[in-house]
Amino acid sequence: MSKQTVVVIGAGAAGMACACTLAQHDICVTLIDEQPQAGGQIYRNLTENQHMPADFKDLLGSDYFKGADLIKDLDHPQITHHARCVIWQIDEDGTVYFSVDGKAQSIKGDYVVVATGALERPTPVKGWTLAGVMGAGAAQVAMKRDGIVPSGDVVLAGCGPLLLLVAQQLAKAGCQIKALLDSTTTKDHVNALPSLLPALSNMSLLKKGMEIKVSLKKLGIPHITGVEKIEMSGDTALEQITYHKDGKSHTLACDTVLLHQGVVPNIQISRQLNLDHQWDESLRCWHPTTDDWGQSSNQNIFVAGDGAGIIGALGSQYSATLSALKISVLMGKLPESDLLKQAAPIRKKLKAEQAVRPFINTLFKPKWLRPDDEDVVVCRCEETTVKDIKRSADIGCSGPNQLKSFTRAGMGPCQGRYCGLSVVEILAHAQKTTPDKLGYYRIRPPLKPLRLSEVASLNTLDQKDA
Amino acid sequence: MFKLVRPNTNQSVTIYFNGAPLTAFENETVAAALLRQGKKEFRTTPVKQQKRLPFCMMGTCYDCLLTIDDLQDVQGCATYVRDGMQIKTQHINEKQGSDHE
Numbered sequence: 010m011s012k013q014t015v016v017v018i019g020a021g022a023a024g025m026a027c028a029c030t031l032a033q034h035d036i037c038v039t040l041i042d043e044q045p046q047a048g049g050q051i052y053r054n055l056t057e058n059q060h061m062p063a064d065f066k067d068l069l070g071s072d073y074f075k076g077a078d079l080i081k082d083l084d085h086p087q088i089t090h091h092a093r094c095v096i097w098q099i100d101e102d103g104t105v106y107f108s109v110d111g112k113a114q115s116i117k118g119d120y121v122v123v124a125t126g127a128l129e130r131p132t133p134v135k136g137w138t139l140a141g142v143m144g145a146g147a148a149q150v151a152m153k154r155d156g157i158v159p160s161g162d163v164v165l166a167g168c169g170p171l172l173l174l175v176a177q178q179l180a181k182a183g184c185q186i187k188a189l190l191d192s193t194t195t196k197d198h199v200n201a202l203p204s205l206l207p208a209l210s211n212m213s214l215l216k217k218g219m220e221i222k223v224s225l226k227k228l229g230i231p232h233i234t235g236v237e238k239i240e241m242s243g244d245t246a247l248e249q250i251t252y253h254k255d256g257k258s259h260t261l262a263c264d265t266v267l268l269h270q271g272v273v274p275n276i277q278i279s280r281q282l283n284l285d286h287q288w289d290e291s292l293r294c295w296h297p298t299t300d301d302w303g304q305s306s307n308q309n310i311f312v313a314g315d316g317a318g319i320i321g322a323l324g325s326q327y328s329a330t331l332s333a334l335k336i337s338v339l340m341g342k343l344p345e346s347d348l349l350k351q352a353a354p355i356r357k358k359l360k361a362e363q364a365v366r367p368f369i370n371t372l373f374k375p376k377w378l379r380p381d382d383e384d385v386v387v388c389r390c391e392e393t394t395v396k397d398i399k400r401s402a403d404i405g406c407s408g409p410n411q412l413k414s415f416t417r418a419g420m421g422p423c424q425g426r427y428c429g430l431s432v433v434e435i436l437a438h439a440q441k442t443t444p445d446k447l448g449y450y451r452i453r454p455p456l457k458p459l460r461l462s463e464v465a466s467l468n469t470l471d472q473k474d475a
Numbered sequence: 476m477f478k479l480v481r482p483n484t485n486q487s488v489t490i491y492f493n494g495a496p497l498t499a500f501e502n503e504t505v506a507a508a509l510l511r512q513g514k515k516e517f518r519t520t521p522v523k524q525q526k527r528l529p530f531c532m533m534g535t536c537y538d539c540l541l542t543i544d545d546l547q548d549v550q551g552c553a554t555y556v557r558d559g560m561q562i563k564t565q566h567i568n569e570k571q572g573s574d575h576e
Contacts, residue, residue, distance in 0.1 A: 154507065155506050156479050246526060
């Protein structure tokens, strides 16, 4: 029982890299993940997809299959991989509570590495709750996981590298893409220019971006930029999308709309742990405050990868490796004098990933964050509208937590994951303040809905252990 | 509506959606199996009774909730099909309590 253990949460790019590096330093790792197979969302279902026909593998691209080495390295005697787990609470002392098949367990780590990645940013536009509207990243996950793509007329809307990549992948897969409605403006391109120079240190990523743009043209996808506003409508499900540009509006009939305005750190666990967070003005989201090694304001908790600030799949692996090296020192498995030497080449690679972020963040400046239409649903779970939020602000609602009692926004099963940022944008604007000053929802356990039978099963296990 | 873009060579299993048999593939998520079969509704919302389909496909948005083998509020995107699985659309009204079809 006294064996020293690090609990790594999430088996995506960051979690896998962290677990492997810890194991290489002879540290016992418990890797806890929701999926049946390691890979996270970026390398989702990679192991199975390696055996698929070549044309499908081409669709997924060579970057995707680069995750194979990490997955293979997880097969290490020091790594215990718990799959299909739902984590519902983490204590400040590093005790992690999770359920598998409705049975609860807990494990205490000497250190905990939170590597829970990113979510697609909520996109509260009119009609975004209609059946037939989903995230562009969601469509990509469906393709990786189950090999399915939308079969009718598809419109993609929003901005960001992932939106362009998904448009390209779906077009190559034979989907009928009616339009790519891009919220990126000429002004965004101009604003991004000054940050292009530092980004040149990562030519391979910039080249990839250019290749996708050229490919979209070749594939004949109508790519409409400078789209100011969109709205979806339909009787009981999605029927059409209307977009506004240069004072004119256009309507397209479609079966599927895929929304995307970039990704934001998944901060549910770091918030539940009451770690310090900071507001990122350009990305308009929070991330936990960490030092150069990913150590948070709780010295037993590290946050690695996109969950600590969006850095991409490769950047996530590098940042998580650095966290693992630091933990190895703290656990006496790596001499402190060796730390900087071992970290140097990884930090160099991480810097190259970081250098390109200001350019990407400025070029793909998130839009459509604060809807004007008062009947737009903001909280998908509790169906709280812009009007409900504004009315609460008018009668003196002081912030997102009081808004919960006024409107129930953020109190549904998703626990604010898909409304938190929007609620804060709307409230801050109504009260002429900033999200930074207003703060975020207080996240409490359970992190995910939990049945009472699961809580009860935890006691039974503890008694058996005792 | 969704379609397969690669062969699925996994063994086929029979699942039941609101009592009607459907063919699914072993190791397929319930969400994918239903989307592939053109299902237009997983549940209606408790407040405004609006039809919903999966939104995030990664277990975080809870729009894909279904009643599976008599258990309410099961995430379709995070559950894998099993031969004989009974899946039902979910119509929980906050005022009237639950009412299954």
